Every structure is written in structure tokens, then in C-alpha cells.
Amino acid sequence: xxxxxxxxxxxxxxxxxxxxxRKYMYLPGLALPxxxxxxxxxxxxxxxxxxxxxxxLDEECDLVGIGTMGYSVxxxxxxxxxxxxxxxxxxxxxxxxxxxxxxxLKYVDSIVVGAGDISLPILLKDFEESGTIKARYDNxxxxxxxxxxxxxxxxxxxxxxxxxxxxxxxGCPNRCIFCSTSTIYNGKYQIRPIDDVIRDIREVKRLGxxxxxxxxxxxxxxxxxxxxLAGAIKNExxxxxxxxxxxxxxxxxLMKSLLEAGCKILSIGLENINQNVLNELNKSWVKADxxxxxxxxxxxxxxxxxxxxxxxxxxxxxxxxxxxxxxxxRNRLAIxxxxxxxxxxxxxxxxxxxxxxxxxxxxxEKYTGFNTVHEPRLISSKKxxxxxxxxxxxxxxxxxxxKRNLLSPxxxxxxxxxxxxxxxxxxxxxxxxxxxGPLII
Ligand code: SF4
Numbered sequence: 001x002x003x004x005x006x007x008x009x010x011x012x013x014x015x016x017x018x019x020x021x022r023k024y025m026y027l028p029g030l031a032l033p034x035x036x037x038x039x040x041x042x043x044x045x046x047x048x049x050x051x052x053x054x055x056x057l058d059e060e061c062d063l064v065g066i067g068t069m070g071y072s073v074x075x076x077x078x079x080x081x082x083x084x085x086x087x088x089x090x091x092x093x094x095x096x097x098x099x100x101x102x103x104x105l106k107y108v109d110s111i112v113v114g115a116g117d118i119s120l121p122i123l124l125k126d127f128e129e130s131g132t133i134k135a136r137y138d139n140x141x142x143x144x145x146x147x148x149x150x151x152x153x154x155x156x157x158x159x160x161x162x163x164x165x166x167x168x169x170x171g172c173p174n175r176c177i178f179c180s181t182s183t184i185y186n187g188k189y190q191i192r193p194i195d196d197v198i199r200d201i202r203e204v205k206r207l208g209x210x211x212x213x214x215x216x217x218x219x220x221x222x223x224x225x226x227x228x229l230a231g232a233i234k235n236e237x238x239x240x241x242x243x244x245x246x247x248x249x250x251x252x253x254l255m256k257s258l259l260e261a262g263c264k265i266l267s268i269g270l271e272n273i274n275q276n277v278l279n280e281l282n283k284s285w286v287k288a289d290x291x292x293x294x295x296x297x298x299x300x301x302x303x304x305x306x307x308x309x310x311x312x313x314x315x316x317x318x319x320x321x322x323x324x325x326x327x328x329x330r331n332r333l334a335i336x337x338x339x340x341x342x343x344x345x346x347x348x349x350x351x352x353x354x355x356x357x358x359x360x361x362x363x364x365e366k367y368t369g370f371n372t373v374h375e376p377r378l379i380s381s382k383k384x385x386x387x388x389x390x391x392x393x394x395x396x397x398x399x400x401x402x403k404r405n406l407l408s409p410x411x412x413x414x415x416x417x418x419x420x421x422x423x424x425x426x427x428x429x430x431x432x433x434x435x436x437g438p439l440i441i
Contacts, residue, residue: 219242
């Protein structure tokens with residue numbers, strides 16, 4: 001029986017040698033179990049998330065697929081090199097794969113771009129028929145009607161705590177110029193049949209989990225679908241979290257449906273406190289002057305909020321970044337994330353900054369959101385590289401973690417999620433101390 005290894009690499013710590021490791025994960029990705037579900041029965045498949053498991057470079061296998069995310073590109077290339085030395089056939093997938101410099105790609109046989117779950121069965125068939133694979137596979141998703149149940153059962157036993165990932169839509173109807181989802185899906189919003197989503201949630205429950213996170217880029221892209229989806233999930237008696245736009249706060253009916261369906265945590269991209277920035281990022285529908293009011297409304301409904309901000313835009317100054325920290329503290333944001341504006345190749349933002357000759361590096365390994373890879377207009381890239389960590393230190397001081405979480409209007413309505421948020425905060429605090437972007441939980 002031929003064997004396929006699917007690997008999500010970890011990232012190197014800032015010393016460049018040690019790998020980031022965790023004993024457990026709380027928010028594993030969906031890519032590996034979903035890809036594994038597309039593998040025909042006559043193949044053996046194993047998934048390895050390197051954050052919680054070690055990769056055995058000498059493991060018997062025929063094919064190795066390695067995922068690339070911004071933070072793990074360096075490790076992905078090292079793993080590819082090692083497996084090639086051992087005469088394995090290696091392919092790379094994931095968002096960053098097409099932008100890896102050509103000299104590093106000599107360690108791989110193929111790059112998979114677009115929808116990996118569509119390309120993988122084609123790639124496996126090619127390998128079976130000819131013993132080789134094509135240099136590139138690029139297939140879009142035409143519809144989401146035939147997606148099998150993800151192979152959650154392949155996650156290592158006991159290593160994933162609390163939650164598994166589920167997906168109900170792909171893409172987003174909005175077109176923020178910095179967003180790779182907007183580039184990949186070009187404003188399309190694809191919706192899975194609700195029965196299939198419920199089937200996946202039942203599999204999550206069957207495996208002993210009472211929680212899941214809906215990792216759609218924007219669960220709020222189609223109000224009618226969200227209303228029906230929440231209605232169907234309500235009967236499953238599960239707790240879940242989702243990513244949405246802030247505009248969900250304009251719809252009391254949808255917020256109520258989500259809460260009744262068990263959705264307790266929302267992740268929202270606020271991006272910036274300056275309306276000019278939002279306009280320039282093509283996110284003018286987020287209104288900076290009503291953000292605080294909308295946040296308060298969501299918190300009063302009982303949602304615990306993950307919120308993300310982009311810093312290092314052309315309007316940011318030391319003063320505006322200070323105000324960003326004040327905004328986070330004043331609004332008692334439970335789990336705030338800061339990212340440096342990163343012109344991801346393929347996005348409109350990238351074209352803009354490249355045309356203006358403001359890219360400092362094309363080294364894709366630096367495009368993590370925690371390095372300044374371009375020159376902002378009002379603050380130097382060097383200064384911003386330092387400031388992001390001092391902002392994080394301030395926001396994630398013990399005093400401020402407690403203040404943001406325990407004084408939030410959501411605390412009484414949602415005490416269990418507040419405890420989870422506190423746990424996440426202290427995990428992130430540890431990462432921040434080591435200067436590792438607070439992403440892994
Ligand atoms: S709303 Fe979010 S997911 Fe949609 S394009 Fe903007 S940043 Fe991307």
C-alpha cells in the first residue's frame with residue numbers, strides 16, 4: 001500500500017535553530033484532515049502537525065506533502081530538503097508556496113496552489129500511473145457540495161484539547177486589498193450545504209469534543225445562510241467560535257441566533273482606528289467612529305472577542321500606535337492581536353507597494369506579519385519592528401490581561417469563554433516574551 005505523509009511544519013524560534021513546540025494544541029488547522037479525507041482508500045495516509053509531534057525524517061513513505069504558512073516557510077524548505085536527500089517525492093502546498101524563491105524549490109517536485117483538496121487526488125493518480133508528479137497543480141474549487149468528512153480521527157490522540165475545526169464557507173464577498181482571501185477568491189463567497197456542515201459537527205461530537213471553531217474567513221458573508229446555519233447548529237448543543245466582520249453588530253437578530261446556537265467567541269478584524277487607513281485598505285465599510293459602540297454591543301450580548309489590528313500603515317505614527325493601545329485597553333478587548341501591514345505577494349497591496357518601490361525585502365520567510373517588510377511613510381521600518389513588541393508587552397502585561405478580560409461587559413454573560421480567553425492571553429504572553437508572534441494556541 002503506498003503511503004503519504006502530510007506535514008504542517010512548525011516555525012523556528014528567533015534563535016533560528018529551536019522549533020516552537022507545544023504539548024497540546026487548542027486550535028489545529030483543517031488543511032491536513034481535509035486533505036487526508038481526499039486520499040483514496042488504497043493509500044495509507046498520516047498527518048503530522050510538527051508543533052505537537054516530531055517528524056521522523058526516516059519514516060517509510062512514498063510521497064510527502066508539506067504545508068507552507070508565512071511563519072513556517074523556512075522549516076518547510078528544510079523538511080523538503082531532508083526528505084529529498086532520502087529520495088522521497090515531495091510537494092509543497094499552501095498560500096505561500098508559489099512565492100518561495102526558485103533556488104529553494106530545487107528541493108521539491110511539485111507546488112500545489114489553489115484548492116489543495118481538489119488537486120491532491122489528481123496528484124496521487126499521476127504518481128501511481130507514472131511514478132512522478134507534475135511541477136505544478138493549480139485547480140480552483142467549482143462547488144463545495146462533495147466535500148467528505150475531514151479525517152479528524154488522524155489527529156494524534158489526546159493532543160488536541162477542547163475543539164476541532166469546521167468550515168461552512170470559503171472566500172469573502174469583501175475585497176480588502178491586503179487580504180489573501182480576497183485575492184484567492186476574488187470576491188466570491190462559496191457556501192457549503194448546511195447538512196454537510198452539520199454532518200462534520202456530528203463527527204466532531206462523535207470523537208468526544210463538545211466544541212468546535214468555524215474557521216470560515218467571514219461567517220457573516222451571507223446573512224440568510226448564517227441565519228439558517230445558526231438555526232441548524234442550535235439543535236446540536238455545542239459551543240463554538242467564528243470569524244466575522246464587525247458589521248454583525250448591526251444585526252441584533254443574527255447575534256441572537258448565533259448565541260442561541262452556542263457561538264460564544266467571535267474573531268473580528270478591526271484593522272485600524274483611523275478611518276483614512278480603513279478607506280485605503282478598501283475596508284471603508286468599517287466605521288472607525290462607531291467601532292467602540294459596536295464592540296460594546298457585541299460584548300453586552302455576551303461575545304468574547306478576538307480582535308486583530310494592522311499597524312505600520314502610511315498614517316501610523318508613534319502617537320497613533322499609542323492611541324491604538326489605549327483603544328484596546330479602553331474597549332476591554334479580550335484577545336487583541338497586532339500585525340504589521342504585510343504586502344502578501346498576489347494582493348493589490350503588494351502591487352501598490354512594489355510599484356512605489358517601498359519593499360525592503362522579497363525574502364518570503366520574513367512575510368510573517370511580525371517583521372516590517374516595507375517602508376511605511378511616517379515611521380521607520382526599524383522603529384516599527386521594535387514598537388510592535390513594546391505594544392504587545394504593554395497590552396499583555398499581567399495587569400492589563402486581567403483588566404481587559406475581567407472588566408469586559410461580556411464577563412458575566414460568558415464566564416467560561418472568559419476563562420478560555422485568559423488562558424489564551426497567558427499563552428500569548430509567553431510567546432511575546434520569546435518574541436514569537438502570538439499565533440499558536
Ligand atoms: S473582510 Fe476579512 S476576509 Fe473579507 S476580504 Fe476583508 S480581511 Fe479578507
